[in-house]
Amino acid sequence: MREKGRMLEGKLYIAQDEELANMNLEARKLVDMFNATHYDDFEGRQKILKKLFAKTGASININKPFLCDYGSNIYIGENFYANYDCILLDVNKIIIGNNVMLGPRVSLLTAGHPIDKDVRNQQLEYGKEIIIGNDVWIGGQVVINPGVTIGSNVVIGSGSIVTHDIPDNVVAAGNPCRVIRKIDGQDKVYWEKLRDEYFQ
Numbered sequence: 001m002r003e004k005g006r007m008l009e010g011k012l013y014i015a016q017d018e019e020l021a022n023m024n025l026e027a028r029k030l031v032d033m034f035n036a037t038h039y040d041d042f043e044g045r046q047k048i049l050k051k052l053f054a055k056t057g058a059s060i061n062i063n064k065p066f067l068c069d070y071g072s073n074i075y076i077g078e079n080f081y082a083n084y085d086c087i088l089l090d091v092n093k094i095i096i097g098n099n100v101m102l103g104p105r106v107s108l109l110t111a112g113h114p115i116d117k118d119v120r121n122q123q124l125e126y127g128k129e130i131i132i133g134n135d136v137w138i139g140g141q142v143v144i145n146p147g148v149t150i151g152s153n154v155v156i157g158s159g160s161i162v163t164h165d166i167p168d169n170v171v172a173a174g175n176p177c178r179v180i181r182k183i184d185g186q187d188k189v190y191w192e193k194l195r196d197e198y199f200q
Contacts (some may be wrong), residue, residue: 007091008073012114012124015091020070027052027071035064057098062086069111077134082106092127092146100132103140103158108132112146133168142177153183 003017015021030052037044042061050056052071057078066086068074073090077098085105088094092110110127114120128147132138136150139158144150149165156162157173157180166172170179 007127008093010092010126010128012119012126014123015125016123023070023072027068030071031067034062034066037064056080063104073110076100083140091125093129093131095129096132097134097136097152099135101137103138103142105141106138106144107142108144110146139173155183 003013003015004019004023006013007015007020030048034045034048034052037048045062045064046060049060049062052068053074053076054072055075057076057080059078060076060080062080062082063084063086065084066082068088069090071090073093074088075093075095077096077100079099080096081100082102083104083106086102087107087109089107089109089111094108094110108130110130112126112128114124114126130144130146131149133150133152133154135153136156137154138144138156139160141158142156142160142162144162148162150156150162151166151168151170153169154166155171156166156177157171159175160173160177161175162172162177164176166177166179169183171181171183172179174180
């Protein structure tokens, strides 16, 4: 229990602990099962994800291939979608709100390693939780680093490296990711006009 507790508290820990190794092995078995499903077995994949993750909403759709460390540290809200090659390194909690979409090859990485080589070479590492709010779209090949919180109603541009918290109601992009602009009423007017044209 000692290493698992330290891991989830964001302290230095050693991942080669027997309990963590067994948890990782069980998660990898489920991930292998998930990735081996037939393309049209949506129900089978949902069942595996609900067993793998700590919490999910009723509707969750992740394209394969998919990878994670433990699964038991992942909490996902309603109406979640992740495209191909999603990586959720959950040595600490990954908490995702409702109506979140991840583009292809998005990586949420809670794992970190000491900068000092001598400490790092003693197999010590740490993790910091990642939190994503509601109504968030994250573009393809975005990397979200340990300890980052992304607010609600946010769009992250593709290829971004997110190293710091992102507030609510913004478009952000870049390396390092930074706020480009606010999302405002003009966006609502523009997109609702296009939607209405579609349904005419």
